[in-house]
Amino acid sequence: MYExxxxxxxxxxxxxxxxxxxxxxxxxxxxxxxxxxxxLLTFNRGTDKIYEVYDRIALGGMGHPADLxxxxxxxxxxxxxxxxxxxxxxxTASRLMKNGLAPVIKEAFEExxxxxxxxxxxxxEVGPTQDRDHLFSINYDGMFEEQREFGVLVASSSIxxxxxxEWKRHTxxxxxxxxxxxxxxxxxxxxxxxxxxxxxxxxxxxxxxSSPTTSLSTIPDDxxxxxxxxxxxxxxxxxxxxxxRESGKMxxxxxxxxxxxxxxxxxxxxxxxxx
Amino acid sequence: MxxxxxxxxxxxxxxxxxxxxxxxxxxxxxxxxxxLTTGTTVFAMKYADGVLVAGDRRATAGNVVMYDRTDKxxxxxxxxxxAIAGVPATAFEMARVLEHSFKYYRRSQLQDLSFEGxxxxxxxxxxxxxxxxxxxxxxxxxxxxxxxALEGCGKIFFYDILGAEFEAVEYAVSGSGSSTIRGILYYMxxxxxxxxxxxxxxxxxxxVLRLMTSAxxxxxxxxxxxxxxxxxxxxxxxxxxxxxxxxADRLTTLFSEKVLS
Numbered sequence: 001m002y003e004x005x006x007x008x009x010x011x012x013x014x015x016x017x018x019x020x021x022x023x024x025x026x027x028x029x030x031x032x033x034x035x036x037x038x039x040l041l042t043f044n045r046g047t048d049k050i051y052e053v054y055d056r057i058a059l060g061g062m063g064h065p066a067d068l069x070x071x072x073x074x075x076x077x078x079x080x081x082x083x084x085x086x087x088x089x090x091x092t093a094s095r096l097m098k099n100g101l102a103p104v105i106k107e108a109f110e111e112x113x114x115x116x117x118x119x120x121x122x123x124x125e126v127g128p129t130q131d132r133d134h135l136f137s138i139n140y141d142g143m144f145e146e147q148r149e150f151g152v153l154v155a156s157s158s159i160x161x162x163x164x165x166e167w168k169r170h171t172x173x174x175x176x177x178x179x180x181x182x183x184x185x186x187x188x189x190x191x192x193x194x195x196x197x198x199x200x201x202x203x204x205x206x207x208x209x210s211s212p213t214t215s216l217s218t219i220p221d222d223x224x225x226x227x228x229x230x231x232x233x234x235x236x237x238x239x240x241x242x243x244x245r246e247s248g249k250m251x252x253x254x255x256x257x258x259x260x261x262x263x264x265x266x267x268x269x270x271x272x273x274x275x
Numbered sequence: 276m277x278x279x280x281x282x283x284x285x286x287x288x289x290x291x292x293x294x295x296x297x298x299x300x301x302x303x304x305x306x307x308x309x310x311l312t313t314g315t316t317v318f319a320m321k322y323a324d325g326v327l328v329a330g331d332r333r334a335t336a337g338n339v340v341m342y343d344r345t346d347k348x349x350x351x352x353x354x355x356x357x358a359i360a361g362v363p364a365t366a367f368e369m370a371r372v373l374e375h376s377f378k379y380y381r382r383s384q385l386q387d388l389s390f391e392g393x394x395x396x397x398x399x400x401x402x403x404x405x406x407x408x409x410x411x412x413x414x415x416x417x418x419x420x421x422x423x424a425l426e427g428c429g430k431i432f433f434y435d436i437l438g439a440e441f442e443a444v445e446y447a448v449s450g451s452g453s454s455t456i457r458g459i460l461y462y463m464x465x466x467x468x469x470x471x472x473x474x475x476x477x478x479x480x481x482x483v484l485r486l487m488t489s490a491x492x493x494x495x496x497x498x499x500x501x502x503x504x505x506x507x508x509x510x511x512x513x514x515x516x517x518x519x520x521x522x523a524d525r526l527t528t529l530f531s532e533k534v535l536s
Contacts, residue, residue, distance in 0.1 A: 052382045076383050077285050084286065084375045 011112045019140045020156065022063070022118050027236075028190035029060040029153040031124045033133040034172065034179040037245040037252065038124045041183040043236040050241045052253040054079040054091045056126050058243055062153040063119030063140070071121060075100055088250065093125035097136040097144055106142025116140060120153045126243035126252050154190040163190060166219060176242070177264045184265065188225035191232070229268050280388075282379035283372065283399070314496025316452030316487065317347055317358035319420040319431045320460065321445055321472045322479035325514035326420045326429035328356045329483045331452070331491065332506055333498030334363060343498060348509040352377045353517040355393055355421030360450035361436075365413040369400045390423040394432055394440055401438030408436040418447045422513050429513050445472050452494030456486045476512070480521065481533045483510055488534060502530055 029042040029049060040050050040060045049068075050060045053075050061068035078100045083091045101121060109116045123136040135151030138144040145151075149172065152163050163186050173179040240256040247254070262269055278284060317330040330347035333340060348358045349370045357373065359366035376396055380388045388396070397419055407413025419440075420431045432440050433447035441447075445464065448457045464470050471482065484500060487508045491499025500507055507530065510521040 048385075051385075054382075073383065076379065077289075080282060080375055080379045080382075081285060081289050081291075084282075084371065085291070 008112065012110065015109065015112065015116060016141070019116065019118060023120065023140075023155040024194055026062045026120075026153075026155060026194075028155070028159075028187050028194065029062050029122055030183040030186045030190075031060060031122050031135050031151040032173060032179045032183050032186075033124075033126075033130060033135065033149050034176070035130060035174050036176055036179075036242070038126045038133055038135070038243040039176065039179045039183055040122070040124060040241045040243075041180070041187060042239050043187070043232050044239050045236050048239060050239055050255075053096070053123070054083060055088050055250050056243065056252050057091065057093050057096065058124050058241055058253055060122040060124070060153060060241075061119055062121075063117075067117040067119040068121070071101060071104070071117060071119060074104060075123075093123040093134050093136055094146070097123050097138060101138055102142050102144050105138060105140065109141045122151050122153050124151065124243060126245050128245070130245075150186075152186065152190065155194045159190050159193045162193065162219065180240070180261070180264050184229055184268065185225060188229045189219060192220045192224060192228050226268070233268055280380040280384040282376040285379070286372075313360040313414060313416055313450050314494075315347060315360045315450035316448075316456065316490040316494065316497040317360050317418055317450050318446060318448040318453060318456050318486070319356075319358060319418050319443070320447075320479070320483075321429060321431065323473055323475050325422070325512060326431060327479055327483055327510060327512055328358050328418070328420050329487060329508045329510045330358050331487060331498040331508050333496060335496045338495070343501075343504070343506060346509050348511050350511065350518050350520075351393075351421075354424070354513070355390075355419065356511050356513060356518055357397070358418040358420070358449065359415060360417065360453075361415035362413050365404060365407065366415045366417065369397070369404075369415060369417075372400060373397060387424070389425060390421055390430065393421065394419060397434065398438045398440050401434055401436065405437050416449045418449050420447075420513055422515060422517070427515070445470070450497070452490035452497035455490045455493050459486060459489060477529075480510065480526070481529050483508070484526065484530050484534045500530055500534070502527070502535070 027042050027044065027049065029040065031038060031040045040058060042049050042060060047065050049062070050058060051072055053059050057079065059072065059075060075096055078096060079091045105117050108114060117140060120140060121138050125134045127133050133148060135147045136144055137147070137151045137153060150167050152160060154160050154163065166186060166189060170182050173182050238258070238261060240261055242254050242256055243252045244254050245252065314335040315331060315333065319326055319328040328348050332343055332345050334342040334345040345363070348356060351357050351370060351373050357370055359370065373396055377388050377393060397417065401415065404413055404415065408415065414436055416434060416436055418431065418433050420429065423430050431443040431447045433443055433449060434440050446460050460471060474482065488499050491497045498506065505523070507523050507526040510526065512519050512521060
């Protein structure tokens with residue numbers, strides 16, 4: 001019955017509604033390029049969401065862990081075969097995304113008799129200099145986007161727009177601490193917007209004059225963001241990976257331990273005493 | 276069913292054949308004139324702080340010196356080193372397969388391959404290479420050394436051309452110049468002032484340079500040390516912190532002070 005174009009379009013639209021709904025419970029993931037490298041950040045409830053793909057490339061995922069695992073293997077196979085047959089410097093996030101990931105995800109999404117991948121993926125590639133950093137994010141339907149400075153995985157495109165606006169307000173981070181601060185803030189905003197979908201509930205305290213588009217959600221106030229981060233820190237694990245440009249080694253991927261993170265953002269680990 | 280984390284299988288699925296890698300494996304296997312071209316000297320020995328692996332720099336074809344700056348001590352990952360003797364093309368290819376196999380395993384399985392697993396991987400490559408090795412066109416006789424994180428110590432293994440692995444208690448040697456070194460090490464351990472496995476790094480490095488010089492004295496295919504040309508053996512040190520290359524200037528000082536005089 002899906003031979004009729006209308007039915008097919010309807011089925012794909014249903015799929016979108018179903019998938020969009022799935023991601024509202026997902027954990028946002030933020031990737032930020034800064035002087036020392038690229039920081040990837042999210043929270044998890046036991047299963048890791050950030051993985052090493054190749055010497056300079058990492059992936060972050062949002063969605064179903066089984067789907068993520070399958071796509072992770074696709075990327076690993078492709079990257080390592082390429083790195084072996086050609087050279088490690090020929091393995092790029094751009095080609096992994098365009099030739100490896102996007103066609104597979106798009107095909108699964110449009111193949112309406114089969115299950116789609118319930119996953120969004122962020123690919124980060126650290127370059128020898130900051131202007132050669134790349135961040136690619138791909139949606140569940142195979143649409144991908146390239147960003148230079150920051151990349152996000154969030155539930156909806158409107159939250160994504162809001163974060164892009166928010167990013168422009170910040171000066172580009174020039175230290176790990178600054179990158180961590182801004183990533184956490186972006187994470188907090190998207191986490192709040194995702195759970196409180198009717199954004200009119202949130203009071204507009206900051207008065208964002210520079211957000212003329214009506215589709216943009218309002219940025220929650222600082223205290224709400226901070227308390228969301230604190231609350232999540234007490235329940236879930238902060239997962240942070242640094243693709244370290246300055247590691248001096250071929251391999252750049254490094255998981256930041258809790259002991260390393262805590263001194264950089266002490267105010268989030270304290271109990272909320274300030275009002 | 277595919278074994279999880281096996282890079283060689285991934286390669287083969289992509290059409291990479293071992294037949295391409297080892298050219299004569301399609302032949303009848305045994306040549307009437309097996310020519311074991313292992314003109315080189317590599318060795319690994321234990322000392323007080325870990326393991327030292329050394330290799331000369333010369334690459335030969337028959338009686339011709341092809342190259343004097345070959346690196347035969349190859350870092351496979353942060354904790355293991357393969358020193359190669361034999362046909363360079365096959366040996367370098369094996370090293371590359373191993374390097375990618377270990378990386379692939381670690382990244383896909385989210386844990387490091389055990390030291391024993393690494394040994395098996397090399398063994399499998401040598402076994403697959405047996406026909407080429409017997410035909411004389413792909414002989415590789417490696418020494419594999421690394422740090423075993425499970426047991427917390429450095430270990431040395433050596434192989435025959437068919438892939439059998441043997442653990443060396445104190446040292447392992449390979450290549451045409453190795454018999455000289457083997458003789459000296461045996462003598463030192465038996466009648467020397469102290470066992471080689473107990474000496475400190477400084478003395479061990481001096482010893483390595485002297486051994487290499489001795490090997491070059493009796494084997495034309497071994498490069499030894501050429502101070503004038505600034506040509507020193509590659510020496511790597513393996514300990515709990517991983518693999519570290521001994522810098523050439525340190526070898527230069529030791530050589531002029533303790534070997535020449």
